[in-house]
Ligand SMILES: Cc1ncc(COP(=O)(O)O)c(C=O)c1O
């Protein structure tokens with residue numbers, strides 16, 4: 001398939017997991033912008049310390065959809081503390097790699113998760129953990145430039 | 146996926162039977178070097194001369210106006226670089242082109258700019274067509290070359306080549322056209338259309354890849370771009386790729402015979418796709434003039450989705466297409482062609498190009514039109530951009 005996508009990327013693109021929205025989400029994170037061609041939006045449901053449900057909406061290429069799908073799988077049912085440690089490298093690894101030109105999509109996936117967690121803390125009136133800070137600046141050059 | 150439906154003929158075409166039949170015997174037995182004086186060499190030289198004659202005839206040129214090259218890219222580089230150098234020798238360092246040329250032209254022009262040339266890129270307007278009066282206005286006393294593509298490779302729009310040629314002729318400025326997408330698909334007559342130089346590439350008309358030609362009118366001084374032996378009348382060194390040249394000549398003759406009837410059938414499929422998509426899918430834009438376009442070219446933007454994911458979904462359905470999105474171009478920006486016709490980036494990202502050919506059937510079109518609406522709405526359903534658009538409209 002195009003640009004050397006791995007079998008796993010193809011699978012997550014063809015059958016993305018956790019697509020959709022959550023009504024009354026406890027945290028919503030959106031990163032990227034349509035001008036550069038990628039937007040990811042992640043919805044979290046949090047019960048106590050656990051991410052009990054997660055959904056995503058993505059506008060973007062095959063890798064953007066696959067990384068969103070994989071990132072949601074990696075945090076679903078997991079404690080928040082674990083989701084905070086999610087890195088784009090872990091997402092890439094779980095997908096058996098991405099073409100170099102598509103690595104920024106995995107960055108976006110990590111940042112979408114962190115932005116949703118940041119939103120959760122903010123909604124609760126809690127201090128936002130440091131791990132959430134590196135969210136998308138909205139300036140594409142900072143990621144893709 | 147049983148059958149592959151190939152709708153990416155602007156990228157390349159299948160190698161046709163005419164080309165294969167012409168090439169295989171040359172590969173098998175006519176291995177002589179056309180520069181050799183013995184019989185095998187002379188046999189090869191005859192084949193070369195014959196191919197040159199046939200290629201020339203297909204565009205209304207003389208055999209000694211045809212130079213075989215490695216393809217469209219080399220032909221473009223050769224024509225533009227060498228005519229620019231000839232201009233500079235006379236103190237003329239201004240070139241006119243358009244904003245939506247192929248990179249083989251644009252990047253060559255960029256290099257010339259670095260070397261001190263001034264380049265004016267004509268606007269191609271929303272319909273993807275240059276205006277002849279704007280060309281006239283752009284001409285300066287130091288203009289040494291006008292290069293305008295015959296038909297655009299992404300949106301398929303056909304330029305007023307004969308009129309542009311006439312204006313250039315009147316001003317004594319050499320006129321080059323990158324006709325890579327047009328040769329074998331549109332009737333071309335370099336005499337009637339006042340074309341001084343023309344680039345073509347065999348793999349766009351069912352010939353082999355890596356072979357093409359540059360036509361250069363007698364009387365236009367063309368200096369060498371590739372130095373070497375005495376091949377191509379001392380103009381382009383390197384032992385000729387004879388099998389490919391013979392394949393190219395056969396493919397071009399085949400493409401030009403019955404062109405009219407074939408393009409009618411292809412254009413009917415093109416129009417059916419465009420009409421049905423516009424009718425059945427909301428928020429779409431057809432890119433490029435509806436009439437003045439290549440018979441096989443469909444280019445449509447689907448708002449709210451991104452082109453690469455669209456083409457990958459089509460691929461899962463066995464349909465090969467292409468997109469001008471940034472993600473497929475491997476850069477941050479979507480296609481320069483779509484930006485040149487004034488599309489905002491966020492919409493240009495959602496472009497889909499389908500380029501049809503005589504090998505496509507109405508059944509292929511049925512299948513495409515069956516799966517496309519579902520794919521588009523599926524991707525829109527998961528698109529935050531679409532969600533935003535729908536919110537704003539309610
Ligand atoms: C308009 C145009 N010019 C030039 C080229 C380059 O031709 P080639 O692939 O033969 O170098 C292409 C095709 O890729 C084209 O579409």
Ligand code: FES
Nearest residue numbers: 032036138140143
């Ligand atoms: S805004 Fe484009 S990658 Fe962050």
